[in-house]
Amino acid sequence: MKVIQPNCRVQFTAADIDFIVANLGRKSGDGDCVTRLLSDPESRDAILDDETLFHALLEHRGCLGVSSHFYFYILVRNVLRRTGIDDRVVADYIAEILAEYSNIERTHCRVPGQPEPLNYFFEMLLALQRADDRNNFELRAHIGNHALFITGVFPDRIRVRAEKRGFPDLRYFEGIGQSSFRIASDHRLAERYELGPVFDTLAERFGTARKALNDLSERLLSWEDDRYAIPILKSSKILG
Secondary structure, three states: OOOOOOOHHHOOOHHHHHHHHHHHHHHHOOHHHHHHHOOOHHHHHHHHOOHHHHHHHHHOOOOOOOOHHHHHHHHHHHHHHHHOOOOHHHHHHHHHHHHHHOOHHHHOEOOOOOOOOEOOHHHHHHHHOOOOHHHHHHHHHHHHHHHHHHHHHOHHHHHHHHHHHOOOOHHHHHHHHHHHHHHHHOOHHHHHOOOHHHHHHHHHOHHHHHHHHHHHHHHOOOOOOHHHHHHHHOOHHHOO
């Protein structure tokens, strides 16, 4: 399993920089100045908070040439700020989750010694009982990420399955996500990866982050949910 890091902002491409300069250089009248400021982390972060970029992404017609790291960071940062979550590192972490999960192969939970990936939450929770120290941390982080992704991007699918089929509801998955992030935040490896504060915030404000992603998903994102619905949400086995 890959330990996701809040590193979208250091993975921007030349096309991302060109997009920023094209939109903010026109606004400021000095594209070269914008380019120079992007080399300084503090100036870069202030530039990325400019809502001109957010609206430029929303209003763009045709195929965007920007990277998924840039795209998701700008969108996530904007919706989180509106909910009062102003920590850029948290926004970067959630954006990286979305960037990773845009490729279904990266969503698979693979545990050493298991020939097949773990597709259901009940499998992941059972695997915790046999996991060593490192795998325990990785599983906790993955469960938290997984829960945030499905409740943030596919809340309606969860509601329908809960109402019509008696499957676990949003509160159940929120509980799993919160507890997993809370436990992961106390693990020694959280300090090593500098993820303790991020996990603390997500444990405390999971519902707020989830609702911000709900808004983002409804208005802006297009996910092929049939790719995810069966393996991630077929979770009645958790209870049985």
